[in-house]
Amino acid sequence: MKVLVLMKQVPDTETRIKIRPDAQGIVEDGIKWVINPYDEFAIEEALRIREKFSGEVVIVSLGPKRVEEAVRQSLAMGADRAVIVESEQMLEPYLVVQALAKVVQDEGYDLILTGKQAVDDDSAQVGPMLAARLELPQASIVIKLDIDEGAKKLRVERELEGATEVVELPFPAVITAQRGLNEPRYPTLPNIMKAKKKEVKRIPLASLNLNLPPRVRLIQLTPPPERPEPTVLTGDSAETAKKLAELLHEQAKVI
Amino acid sequence: MSNGVLVIFDQNQGQVRHVVPEILTVARELGVGAVTALTFGVRASETLETLGEYGAAQAVIWEHEPFTRYSSDGFADAIVELVPQVDPSVILFPASAWGKDLSPRVAELLGAGLVTDCLSLRTDANQRVIATRPIYAGKALAEVAVETPIQMFSMRPNINKAISHPVKPQVLDWTPSIGENSFRSVVVEVRQAESGTKEVTEADIVVSGGRGLKAPENFALLDQLAEVLGAAVGSSRPVADDGWVPHSYHIGQTGKVVSPTVYFAIGISGAIQHLAGISGSKYIVAINSDPEAPIFKVANYGVVGDLFQVVPALTEEIRKIKANS
């Protein structure tokens, strides 16, 4: 089975975000870049599928030079090889999909795994949108994935608000990974060494001849509204509890 | 020229989520034409009353096979067939797990731009929509516009107010044809969470606990507080990871994002990834023994104290207030 995993490099979740003076992006200096956390679940699942059904796991990533590091980490987790679409700019999900659709069509696949969402743009679009673009069935926000013995059918569980949904779909398909799907492995030292020698193919974005107009326009980024100064109560527990209840009832009027 | 708003959502046995009246209100207040509601599934027609109450002038209801079981590709294909019949300039979805699955698929098939998880929408002088959405887990807000003729958005629950505006919806009796290569991904089973557990993303008040609770059985303290408040119970990630509470409780950047009126953070330090999930709360109340805990930086009200003493006392005080009002 050939599994492609789409992996995006994103700022570490600890990052403090500073908006650029032109309000069109963030200041990237000093950011620590990591594999998108949801993509780690996708990579782990792909490796488990390979362990069971043999085959190949290929990482596909679009981004600037720095993504090489996250790609090497993905290879150190155990992926076989990688394709990087070199793009200096961050693209909106629709353009990422058009670019990656071409690449994955050339690659060939039985299954495509993505993260449920990238924790930078928080779009949660690329997986289902790519599925539509490739005319494949999809299941998103997946917390459990089973493949039947003959590797003909997928049975997955999706996490909904207040319910779990079981979905069946045929191969080839697109699945987006949610936390809970598995526990991603850490790269071992020998695997980190091996990863340095694994094949990474580079495709300049321009060579894909996309030239498509964007569909979404960013007007500006703004910081979130400031939260008001807190009222902090200290002292005897019974008294502070009483005072808090009063404040919630009389001042905030929420109880 | 296209106009009007098509609102697409799921329903369960005639019941809709809170987000549906919220989106219908947003749709109407855009002022770009009549609102059409589209829903599916067993007993879907029982939602008509709610749709009318919140101003849907027209309703499309697919109650028959194969629409009794959700299918991302099947439903997307059917919607794409319906869209020219309604000819909307705006399409809205809930930013729920359901809407997040379906809306990008529909957007790609329609060739329309989509903005997900919006907090609010407004129209500019040209009747085009401008959306505000959080990015970087709420550490910044983005104002965005869609450049395609059809503008698509999904709306985060619990942010916009539902305002009643009763009308009598016309039912549009139009059925899509079902292609052969459709309905490939199909729901075969839905397991509802235990009855009685309130969903954190929809609750008006959320009582949330972290490692400061020390042991799983101590969540009973939060259950009691939640009960007097009519609140849902949530948690930080480590306690869900350790199995003290179900995974569905986990709030934060990698868990659920909540926007209640009041969020109680009890024995939660306020790590940046946790704050990412709660920044949309109107009031944040922190109870923590460490006066330096970062949660106090975002709280409206804070109590520095031992939760094992403060929480039972607070539960009692609130019980008294409720009894007297």
Ligand SMILES: Cc1cc2nc3c(=O)[nH]c(=O)nc-3n(C[C@H](O)[C@H](O)[C@H](O)COP(=O)(O)OP(=O)(O)OC[C@H]3O[C@@H](n4cnc5c(N)ncnc54)[C@H](O)[C@@H]3O)c2cc1C
């Ligand atoms: C990629 C990534 C994603 C993450 N995503 C999330 C996420 O989505 N959600 C999330 O929550 N975390 C997330 N985390 C983890 C996060 O960094 C913190 O580790 C976590 O939020 C801490 O949980 P906590 O506040 O319960 O525990 P702690 O940080 O240990 O805090 C416990 C608090 O309880 C207080 N306390 C102790 N005893 C008492 C008492 N008797 N009375 C009152 N207070 C008491 C302490 O003072 C302390 O402030 C993520 C981490 C990473 C790396």
Ligand SMILES: Nc1ncnc2c1ncn2[C@@H]1O[C@H](COP(=O)(O)O)[C@@H](O)[C@H]1O
């Ligand atoms: N630039 C990219 N390169 C590779 N994969 C991506 C890229 N952008 C998004 N993805 C994949 O799509 C998922 C969802 O991203 P998004 O729609 O941006 O939230 C991510 O978890 C990745 O798996």
